[in-house]
Amino acid sequence: MKFIKLVRYDLRHGLLKRWKWYVGAVLMAVAFWLLFCTKVASYNRGALITGDGSAITPSFGDTVFFVFAGMSEYIPDPHQSFSFPLIWMLLYLVLFWMTLEYAHNDLTKTGQQFLIRTNGRMLWWLSKCVWNFCAVLSFFAVIWLTLLLLCLLSGSPISLTLHAPLLEFTVPAAVSGPGYVAPLLFSVFCLAPLVLFALSMLQMAFTLWLKPIVSFLISVVILVASAYKLSPLLLGNYAMPVRNVIYSGTGVTNAAGVLLSAAVIAAAVLFGAVRFRKYDVLPIEE
Amino acid sequence: MKNVLALEMRKAFRNRSFLAVVLIGCVLGLLSAWMCLMQYGQDTYYFQIEADSGYISNPMLEVESFYTYWIVMDGFTLFSSLFFYLLPLLSTLPYAWSYCQERNRAYERNLVVRCGRFRYYFGKYIAAFLSGGLAVLLPVLLNILVMAMSIPARTPQADYMIYYGVSYGDLFSAVFYTYPALYVLLRVLLIFLFGGLLAVFGMSVAYFTRNRVAVLVTPFFCCVALQVLGQALYSYMADSALLSPINFLGQSGDFSRPLWPALLEGGILLAGTLLLTWMRGRKHEIY
Numbered sequence: 401m402k403f404i405k406l407v408r409y410d411l412r413h414g415l416l417k418r419w420k421w422y423v424g425a426v427l428m429a430v431a432f433w434l435l436f437c438t439k440v441a442s443y444n445r446g447a448l449i450t451g452d453g454s455a456i457t458p459s460f461g462d463t464v465f466f467v468f469a470g471m472s473e474y475i476p477d478p479h480q481s482f483s484f485p486l487i488w489m490l491l492y493l494v495l496f497w498m499t500l501e502y503a504h505n506d507l508t509k510t511g512q513q514f515l516i517r518t519n520g521r522m523l524w525w526l527s528k529c530v531w532n533f534c535a536v537l538s539f540f541a542v543i544w545l546t547l548l549l550l551c552l553l554s555g556s557p558i559s560l561t562l563h564a565p566l567l568e569f570t571v572p573a574a575v576s577g578p579g580y581v582a583p584l585l586f587s588v589f590c591l592a593p594l595v596l597f598a599l600s601m602l603q604m605a606f607t608l609w610l611k612p613i614v615s616f617l618i619s620v621v622i623l624v625a626s627a628y629k630l631s632p633l634l635l636g637n638y639a640m641p642v643r644n645v646i647y648s649g650t651g652v653t654n655a656a657g658v659l660l661s662a663a664v665i666a667a668a669v670l671f672g673a674v675r676f677r678k679y680d681v682l683p684i685e686e
Numbered sequence: 687m688k689n690v691l692a693l694e695m696r697k698a699f700r701n702r703s704f705l706a707v708v709l710i711g712c713v714l715g716l717l718s719a720w721m722c723l724m725q726y727g728q729d730t731y732y733f734q735i736e737a738d739s740g741y742i743s744n745p746m747l748e749v750e751s752f753y754t755y756w757i758v759m760d761g762f763t764l765f766s767s768l769f770f771y772l773l774p775l776l777s778t779l780p781y782a783w784s785y786c787q788e789r790n791r792a793y794e795r796n797l798v799v800r801c802g803r804f805r806y807y808f809g810k811y812i813a814a815f816l817s818g819g820l821a822v823l824l825p826v827l828l829n830i831l832v833m834a835m836s837i838p839a840r841t842p843q844a845d846y847m848i849y850y851g852v853s854y855g856d857l858f859s860a861v862f863y864t865y866p867a868l869y870v871l872l873r874v875l876l877i878f879l880f881g882g883l884l885a886v887f888g889m890s891v892a893y894f895t896r897n898r899v900a901v902l903v904t905p906f907f908c909c910v911a912l913q914v915l916g917q918a919l920y921s922y923m924a925d926s927a928l929l930s931p932i933n934f935l936g937q938s939g940d941f942s943r944p945l946w947p948a949l950l951e952g953g954i955l956l957a958g959t960l961l962l963t964w965m966r967g968r969k970h971e972i973y
Contacts, residue, residue, distance in 0.1 A: 431914075435914075476762045476763065477762055478725055478729075478760075479762075479849060480762065481851070481937050482764075482767045484767075486910070486913045486914045486917055490910050490913075490914050493910060494907075497899075497907070500899060501899055613779065613902050613903070616899070616903065617775060620772065620775070621772075624764075624768050624771055625768075628764045629764065
């Protein structure tokens with residue numbers, strides 16, 4: 401059985417037949433956009449009252465930045481509680497849930513047939529890696545496209561220009577900074593999906609050692625730890641544009657993010673492959 | 687009923703998931719205590735130096751109290767944040783999955799035939815509630831024990847309200863400045879109740895799906911979604927900032943923490959899960 405057939409099967413069953421996840425992603429993007437609109441409206445109202453600035457029409461870039469921004473560095477202080485980047489967490493936790501079970505479930509069902517027919521285990525594992533990449537990318541694409549469509553419908557300019565005063569207000573974590581910077585847009589549109597693919601691969605590899613729910617728990621811990629501590633070793637930091645070195649002096653760089661993500665992806669593929677070679681597929685629980 | 691309940695209790699408390707969750711919770715509770723003790727030591731040291739040098743005349747000792755550092759009031763360490771963020775997962779992991787597993791394996795049929803539907807479902811309900819509640823309660827009690835052994839329990843003073851984060855109208859604020867031990871008891875009780883309720887919520891999800899992961903993570907996602915909803919409504923209703931149990935069970939900084947979300951959500955969870963379980967016990971085709 402050819403590798404391409406396996407990938408085609410995974411894309412059909414792991415993406416197309418799981419369309420409800422994408423409906424959920426669309427609804428989530430609509431909810432986030434509505435939240436952004438209410439914040440923009442209160443910014444513009446405030447600007448009119450105080451006369452500090454003129455009303456701003458948010459661009460597509462602003463909307464995407466609002467959803468994926470994350471939070472600025474938290475300095476632990478007994479009199480200042482840690483607050484989670486709620487939208488950022490919810491978005492990525494849904495993605496982790498979406499990619500959590502497919503590979504594991506497939507192994508307990510038709511996957512065993514494929515293992516016999518492909519005459520080897522590596523192709524099955526590599527096919528799941530390709531599926532994981534496509535699932536993460538399509539999740540981001542659905543969110544981006546929904547936001548793009550909503551911006552078009554609401555008459556927002558389709559540009560990637562960022563309005564710093566507006567973002568400073570709508571994303572309390574964001575510090576005022578430059579309006580348009582290519583590396584920042586790279587971190588929003590390229591690095592975030594790459595980081596999430598790396599974390600999702602890590603989660604999928606962990607399901608070969610641990611129960612899926614424990615793998616999910618580890619992913620949640622990584623996200624929370626990343627939000628709490630600005631460290632170049634905690635991968636989640638690279639998926640937060642406001643922690644980019646452009647905005648924060650102690651922030652993380654895109655290059656380090658790409659390198660670390662690539663290393664994690666390579667390690668997950670490799671260790672997953674090594675583990676799967678000797679993996680007992682029969683006594684898996686339903 | 688007694689036999690079924692005893693059986694369920696044995697299964698709920700003598701399984702590896704329960705022990706693992708309690709262990710994880712205890713590690714988080716102890717790490718939170720350790721960080722807080724370090725902070726307490728540092729603060730009192732500086733206060734002492736400043737007091738000795740005559741720089742300050744009031745060391746504000748009431749601020750440096752057990753009541754400001756135990757896990758519920760600790761909002762600045764990673765470990766307490768993790769504990770309260772993971773609380774919905776920690777409460778479903780011990781035993782909420784059990785019904786789903788027994789249903790998938792058709793073990794439910796054997797038990798229902800022998801002991802009756804009503805007894806089986808309510809036995810499961812009580813066991814899930816107690817295991818979920820205890821799994822999150824024990825780490826909190828351990829943290830209280832360690833902190834109470836290390837830091838004096840100075841009665842909080844309303845003058846230093848900004849340091850405690852318990853303002854007028856907050857959850858049980860009426861007793862915080864007068865009977866702080868009662869405040870601790872009430873907060874611990876609330877954690878136990880919500881741990882149990884989230885566990886039975888997870889169990890009730892299994893009435894509609896056979897997916898075990900969905901049973902475990904649905905309460906968690908509902909709590910995270912409530913957090914986002916609270917933030918969205920905050921501009922219109924300042925009270926709504928802390929809608930989610932993740933927020934109102936732990937320390938939440940500057941936001942006020944009213945009682946009504948806890949009462950409303952607790953009531954809905956209790957009534958909803960009891961109703962679903964009662965309906966299940968009254969009429970459900972097991973084959």
